[in-house]
Amino acid sequence: MGSPNSLEPPVSTVRQAILELYREADAEISSAKPLCVASGRCCRFKEYGHTLFLSQLEADVLLDCAPPYDPADVTPDFCPFQKGNLCTAREPRPLGCRVYYCDPAYQNTMTIINEKYLHQLKKIADEYQTGWRYAPLHVFLREKETSS
Incomplete structure (x- = not known):
């Protein structure tokens, strides 16, 4: 993406749009005042019955900025960036992690905020003609390992 001879936008332009979206989402989430007790349940997908989906745009930001992780830890069951119930990739974490x-008092608000910013992510993909791809976290992590 963003090679000198292409019509694609520079990676930094797309990344800045994603980071700005994250800042806006974080502000809205903060104003909703959801309670976090640092249980780590959010990152133990299988144990708590959820899957972290993210877009290719978000995966690119995450994988460019996140700390190293053990490829052996890449499964659909949990996030390899969780250490001791805390996130080691907090800054570049995707929207699904942020929301x-x-x-329990935040669940309806969470859905509304997630849908709003997911729609905005799709608009960024359209604006910059990056295409749209949405998949579970482990898919992107495994692809990175096989392409390295």
């Missing part, structure tokens, strides 16, 4: 809280 997800176990707080």
